[in-house]
Amino acid sequence: MALGPRLDIRQSQSLVMTPQLQQAIKLLALSNLEIEAFVAGELEKNPLLESGGAPDAQPAPDGVDRTEDRPALSAETGASDDLIAQGLGGTDSPLDVDHGASTFIDDGPGDRMATDGVSTGGSGGGMDMLSGGYSEDAPDFDSFAAPDIGLQEHLMDQARATLSGMDIVIATQLIGQIDEAGYLEANLLQTAHGLGVPLYDVERVLGVIHTFDPTGVGARSLSECLALQAKEADRHDPCMARLLANLDLLAKGALPQLRRICGVDEEDMADMIAELRGYDPKPGLKFAHDRAAPVTPDLFVRATREGWAIEINSATLPRVLINRSYYVELSTGPQDRNSKAWLADCLASANWLVKALDQRQKTIIKVASEILRQQEEFFRQGVAHLKPLTLRAVADAIGMHESTVSRVTSNKYLSCPRGLYELKYFFSSGVAASGGEGGAVSAEAVKSHIKALIGAEDPQAILSDDTLVDMLRAKGMDIARRTVAKYREAMGIGSSVQRRRQKALKGKAA
Incomplete structure (x- = not known):
């Protein structure tokens, strides 16, 4: 066999991830607000793009809204617009991403979107898929805005108005070590050594901080925080002081022992517990910036x-x-080779963005309509009727790949008469039905039943996990005791012993 260089021709297939394809895949996983930020960046870079549909847009003199006719791009028409009529259709080259074929990784030929409106029939009537949204009925989220000032800035404003000289330096050091809940994490002796001041001065400045708003800030323990609030309310008598010094007994529900320590009867003890329940154990959280x-x-x-x-x-x-008239104006003027290439690039990018956004919207509608069809009983009767559902089940039903459904349901929220839910919420594992009849039951539905049973339990007859298992099996849910305990803990519900203690304390305070 002769050794030497030679040329061969080989034929092979490969999947090329173009930048446009990568961006189209990324757009599926973005929420509407993230899409808005992305589009804002594209509007700055591409002069052929412009935002449209402003509610205060002025109509044309002839009464025709021409903005509705300008973006004549869709999955059906492609680039059939005024450019073709003007003989400039050659510059409107097709996109690298062909949304009429299998465009996404691992998506098969069945992963094609219908170009007409999506309509899915379900039990009880059809579902009309609309492209518009709410305007006046949309909830107002402005009232949920976080405060403009943080806890430490709020405290420093009070310190500057109250203290001066070295006391300001000490207060700054102490306030800088107050956590978001309002508790002081500093060691006073180490702080005094670090600043080179007597411990007495640090304790005195801390006493001034204890008078700041919110009441209880700067405390070093829960007992001290509640004591500061009791003093503010003029309820810090010797009995209350002894109660605050034995909060561990209160947590255990040892009321007889507490009554002996405090020297009060049942009525006074109930009043003291009710007073404590009205205090704020974390006064600094009202200034926290990391709210949801x-x-x-x-x-x-x-x-x-x-x-x-x-x-x-x-x-x-x-x-x-897409501002077609501006494109025609630029393309008919004097240009060099680089200018023509840049303009063609801008037009291709603009065409791709319009098509990608339209395709994203259709894909979201199609996935959401299938979720609605599968979980229609939830929308009609509540979470107790939520069914087990997987990404694969939805993907198979609508002819898409599981990865596409996963991207569509990421960071997307659905508002319905029952509340606001993430699309991922409707996908959950199942619990087998007792007797093997009736199919599986969603884990969220089981949690809902557990929460309802515990919420309706008699304070004198607290339900144990074994009792909950029996009651759930009577409802047709075959579930183990450890699963009940796991679901109960995931919902933040205590054990039967903890609930009995809490309800006893609540009954005393009522």
Whole structure:
């Protein structure tokens, strides 16, 4: 066999991840608010793009809204627009991403989107898939905004108004070591050594901080925090002081022992416990900045006479238009080779963005409509009727790949008459039905039953986990005791012993 260089021709297939394909996949996983930020960046980079659909737009002199006719791009028409009529259709090259074929990784030929409106029939009526969203009925989330000032800035404002000189330096050191709940984490002796001041001065400044708003801030323990609030309310008598010094007995429910220590009767003890329940054990949290951010729904589900309607929240979904007239104006002027290439690039990018956003919207509607069809009993009767559902089940039903459904349901929220839910909420594991009849029951439905049973239990007859198992099996749910305990702990519900103690204390304080 001769050794030497030679040329061979080989034929092979490979999947090329173009930048546009990667971005199209990424768009599926973004929420409407994230899409808005992405589109804002594209509007800055691409002069052919412009935002449209503003509610205060002025109509044309002839009364025709021409903005509705300008973005004549869809999955059906492609690039059939005014450019073709002007003989400039050659510059409107097709996109690298062909949404009419299998475009996403691992998606088969069945992963094709219908170009017409999506309509799925369900029991009780059809579901009209609308592209509009709520405007006036959308919830107002402005009231959930976090405060403008943090706890430490609030305390420093009070310190500057009260203290001066070296006391300000000590207060700054102490306030800097107060956590978000309002508790002081500093060692006073180490702080005094570090600043080179007597311990007495540090303790005196801390006493001033204890008078700041909110009451109880700067405490070094729960007992001290509640004591500061009791002093503010003029309820810190010797009996209350002894109660605060034995909070561990109160947590255990040792009321007879506490009454002996405090020297009070049952009525006074009940009044003292009721007083403590009115105090704030974490006074600094009202100034915390890391509150849960308000969630804006991406989809709305509402009942109509014909069945269910799913609507995209257009209030948070930007509308992108292609300025064709501006493109024609630029393309007909004098240009060099680089300018022509840049303009063609801008047009291709604009075409891709419009198609990608339209395809994303259709995909979300299609996935959400299948979730609604599968979980229709939940929307009609509540969480107790939630069914076990997997990504694969939805993907097989709509002819998509499981990874596509996973991306669509990420960071998306659905608002319905029963509340606001993440799309991932509707996917849960199942618990076998007792006797092997009736199919499986969703884990969320089981949690709902457990919460309802515990919420309705008699304070004199607290339900144990074994009793809960028997009651759930009577409802048709075959579940083990350890599973009941796991679900109960996941919901933050204590054991039967803890609940009995808590309800006894609540009864005393009532």
